Amino acid sequence: MTADTERVASGVRGGLQRRVRQGRDFVDETEPAALAAVVVAVGSMGATFVGFLLVSSLTVLPFMVAIAAIGYGWIRHQDVTARVVTLMMTVSTILVLALIIVFIFMESIPVIAYESATVFGVSVPGLRMFIEPRWDAVSEPVRYSMVPMIHGTVMVTVIATAVAAPLGVAAALFLSEIAPPMVREVVKPGVEILAGIPSIVYGFIGFTILSPWASTQFDINGQGTYLFVGIVVGLMALPTVVSVAEDALSSVPESMKSGSLAIGTTDWQTMTSITLPAAFSGVSAAVLLGVGRAIGETMAATVMLRGVPRLTDPLYNVFYGQETLTSIIARNYGDADGLQMDALFVAGVILFVTVLIISIGSQYIEWRMREKFGGEI
Template sequence: MSEVPETNQSSGVTGVLDNATRGGVAVSAVGLVCLAGAFASFLLSMPYTFPLLFGFVVVMAYGWVTRQAETARTLTFVATVSTVGILGLITVYIVVESIPAISHMGPDILTRMQSPLWEPGAGVYSLLPLIWGTVVTTLIATAIAAPFGVAGALFIGEIAPRSVRDIIKPAVEVLAGIPSIVYGFIGFTVLNPYLTKTLRLPGQGSLFLAGVVIGFMALPTVVSVGEDAIASVPESMKSGSLALGTTDWQTMKSVTLPTALSGLSAAILLGVGRAIGETMAATVILGKIPAFPDPLYDVFGNTITLTATIASQYGSAAGRPLHESALFAAGVVLFVTVMCLSIASQYIEARMQRKLGGNE
């Protein structure tokens, strides 16, 4: 019996692989066409969105069974492009919707300080008191979340025994998952009467109380991310310090914390971003007063934040285009601020990785 030449066998295998690859590409192409058609149908308010989405699901399910590798690449590509695309669409949408209010108010939308500051009936919208309320509550929240968060991360990562660490770390993550409305309700029903009675405040709610509650809400985020930064410090650095005769505290103070400083800074920035974007706790605790406290530095005064304004007024703004546009302008300020903080935290974390890798 004559043997089949090896070259013929390899070419046959290559042909089968090429056919499989082409089949996978064809299935992926059909799926992408269905998805693009569904998106176009949604934008044009056409009735073909759900049928095309169903077609995409069917095609991807068939591809997963018959051409799994190519289908997996297609799905990961779709997920990545969708993430970037959705972010871009959100950005464009809120900016476009905010243009009427910005055009109507001009620079006064960010600089107006005389009354009235926020009067929808008169067409006056100044974001300055809203920004002031957001800044004050964020500073108070940061003053709580930053030191306590770093201390908690240091305790979990360096001091606590393993048995205690295994209990505390999941508990901190559970705290991060508690809905913000729960924190706000507890703050309003428990802490607010106490502060009102003890400090004899003239009204319900205050910037100080909102900042304290939001600070405790941001605390689990700072602790969790900060503990990861401390855990990333090479053990050889700490062991070398201890071998030179330093105590555990001296090692933590002089080696661990300075080395993890970039990661801890990123953790604090993420906590600040959580504080800036907090909505329900501020809405429950603060009054609906779009005005400056008197005096301006009175942290026990009452005003409103950007997020609380959007949450409390979007219903009354329905059918009033200029009012809706002003709320979108508040959303633009929030979006840009949180995006800058997120980029800064990513930069700091990347710098920490380069520093620990010896590239700096």
């Protein structure tokens, strides 16, 4: 244990020393004028960022200094300036993610404190949101439970996955292994265009055509079912599954497939016993990403669901669609303020964290797959 810690510590120290050495080399090699320009640019850009965070009207001053410094550096020392500017741009992408995390968490703190529950004499902040199914922002007792919305999101996601996963993987197999080139050239852009149809258009068609139809077919009171929202969301997640799974399938080395075909198997046998098992992790990453899309889908759910945050009865009743984590935000942001607005941010945090975990998980799976095939991809 201690040996491990020491090794890590020495590794970190070594890394730091290397960084410092690199930095010193950079300072030594660069002309003083260029160095000054770059330092001023970075410093004033940092000041701009801080000013923007503090909502200062003077933010524009450091920003203009930064632009001037970059402009000077661009004309006189383009190589160094380009390097530093692109570095700043790279850092900004991480910064965006960090800002999202900080701001949506910060906004949700008050309601988490309000919804504390006591377990075994210990007050756990936010726990009551997950053990009581009551959401009522108007009448006493005011409660902001996430349970109904989590239930809705789970229902929609399960149905959507049941639609998107088999159809998507089959379509990916078709595109990467089966389709003749001519057919492929037609189907592939078709799948891409399917990804491009705005979600509100799906929602609109679902709202005007599908919901009334479902309501007469199943003798339901009112409109809005998890079943059809799930099917529509599944169709929307389909292109994601197809394109990621297709990448995974076509990254299986050709030599493996040829080897199998050479011993006299049919194409289908090669697919089921060589290509699919080899690409299994990539294909499951594709399904995971599709699940992530389905969880985050907002507009179709918002216009097709009923907008009543409560559990369905019985819990597996798919013919009644109440509310999901995404739709409650889109529906209630307008007239929400104070704690209710903060509760919407809690819904956002749950969504963000879930999807981020899914994203990191699928990246890990893809990374494992790349390791497995070594340098062949």
